[in-house]
Amino acid sequence: MLMLKLLVIPGFLLMISLAGKRWGPSVAGWLSGLPVVVGPILFFLAIEQGVMFAAQAATAALSAMFAMIAFCVTYAQVAQRLSWPWALMISLLVWGLAAGVLSLIPPSLVFSVIAAATALLAAPYLFPSVQPIVSGPTPKSDKLLLRMMAGALLTLAVTLLASTVGERWSGLLAVFPVLGSVMAVFSQQTRGPAFTAVLLRATATGMYSFAAFCLVLALALPQFGWQGFVLGVGVSMGMLLITKRLLLRSGNNAPGTRKLRKMNG
Numbered sequence: 001m002l003m004l005k006l007l008v009i010p011g012f013l014l015m016i017s018l019a020g021k022r023w024g025p026s027v028a029g030w031l032s033g034l035p036v037v038v039g040p041i042l043f044f045l046a047i048e049q050g051v052m053f054a055a056q057a058a059t060a061a062l063s064a065m066f067a068m069i070a071f072c073v074t075y076a077q078v079a080q081r082l083s084w085p086w087a088l089m090i091s092l093l094v095w096g097l098a099a100g101v102l103s104l105i106p107p108s109l110v111f112s113v114i115a116a117a118t119a120l121l122a123a124p125y126l127f128p129s130v131q132p133i134v135s136g137p138t139p140k141s142d143k144l145l146l147r148m149m150a151g152a153l154l155t156l157a158v159t160l161l162a163s164t165v166g167e168r169w170s171g172l173l174a175v176f177p178v179l180g181s182v183m184a185v186f187s188q189q190t191r192g193p194a195f196t197a198v199l200l201r202a203t204a205t206g207m208y209s210f211a212a213f214c215l216v217l218a219l220a221l222p223q224f225g226w227q228g229f230v231l232g233v234g235v236s237m238g239m240l241l242i243t244k245r246l247l248l249r250s251g252n253n254a255p256g257t258r259k260l261r262k263m264n265g
Helices: 002-023 025-032 038-049 051-063 065-079 084-104 109-125 141-174 178-190 193-224 227-250 255-263
Strands: none
Touching (some): 002 025, 002 141, 025 178, 025 193, 025 227, 038 193, 038 227, 051 065, 051 193, 065 084, 065 178, 065 193, 084 141, 109 193, 141 178, 178 193, 193 227
């Protein structure tokens, strides 16, 4: 089980990073909206704590979409004016404040859906307008390794803490912006703030897939047990295809958007 925790999520993060190197920030951000971190974490929680625990954690993770999108918007806005340490510190502070408020609200699937829907619908209007992206150097292999290590550490931390922090904080921590932080920082360092803003905007678009996955798990796990994960993955992939159309429709002629068209013919 330990080896699975150390390999599954880093493998997903590696695939997303390589896709971003080939097809650009829109594709990398769009794919990072997949539940590549929260999915394995909830699966491990179901194995170790039971499916009902995982269902409650999925409900909390769905509400944490609000905090995650708040992180993405804050980083994209601050990065246009300040260097990456400030952007990271301020955006993580915003995430922590949002997650703290969410943890105080009584758990409710209806509230989680409202919080996630509000954040997803508002996100396109909150990101900064940026100039077309200029190509830059691709990330080095050591940075890819750091992304993979961060994902593995989050998986271990959340699953180990689950028995003490409970299902609510387990779900909230599963949506901690590990991938978002690493990709945003290295993107700002190597490609600049405009590239970073496009990546984070696409991440918010791809999070419809993430939200669909968490919603299906919250509803299906109590009724169907482990089959809920299969259903969740299927719905998540279907939503990803829908958001591809949204990304192409909302994007202009930015290079990342053009590459997204080419990627699927």
